[in-house]
Amino acid sequence: MTVYTLRVELGPNPPMFDPDEDEAVWCDIEVDETHTLKELHEAIFEAFDRWDAHMYEFMTYDEDGIATRSYAMPENHEGGPSWPAMEPEQIDRAISQVGAGDEPEEAKERFRELRRNPPKEGNAGETTIADLDPEELGWIYYQFDFGDSWEHIITIEDAREGSLDGDPTVVETHGPIPPQYRDPDE
CATH class of the missing domain: 3.10.290.30 (MM3350-like)
Structure with a gap:
């Protein structure tokens, strides 16, 4: 333990x-x-x-x-x-608003997936x-x-x-x- x-x-x-x-x-x-x-x-x-x-x-x-x-x-x-599921346009807008455009593509894809299909x-x-x-x-x-x-x-x-x-x-x-x-x- x-x-x-x-x-x-x-x-x-x-x-x-x-x-x-x-x-x-x-x-x-x-x-x-x-x-x-x-x-x-x-x-x-x-x-x-x-x-x-x-x-x-x-x-x-x-x-x-x-x-x-x-x-x-x-x-x-x-x-x-x-959290409420987001549409693809909302997700892309959220990524651009927080200035995450330079983040690794795998992190952005994980974010997209979690926002499309919230746990x-x-x-x-x-x-x-x-x-x-x-x-x-x-x-x-x-x-x-x-x-x-x-x-x-x-x-x-x-x-x-x-x-x-x-x-x-x-x-x-x-x-x-x-x-x-x-x-x-x-």
Whole structure:
């Protein structure tokens, strides 16, 4: 069995706080391959000092930054496509709009295929870390609270043989954890 140290870095949204420009906000969380994305969500919720539950979603990306599948929270999982299918013209327009014209043709073709035929949405309560194929994974996007849109980027910092005897564990934090809601008096 494998234990992974995942770096969960707070993204630029929401712009509700003003940390020092040079100071990233992140938490390292240890999980083993049997933990689910729902259990990872619960660890992130605790690590970032949140108290008010909201909707969340994970999305996996490959090494070229192409979204490969979405994973909905169990209460919202419908089992449909990860995203709406796109027509060829829409796909080509998307490639040109993000300036991906110089990317390798195989990456563009993989993007086209995933947009024409989106994979089924995964269930975060049933999907384990091992199911994500961590050795092939580029990174994970995690969004919490679709209203305030707390964005996080998750990368693998370390992998080692072993297992955890319980829930995912926060092993390190860095930077000022912002409050879940801005104080209206500030």
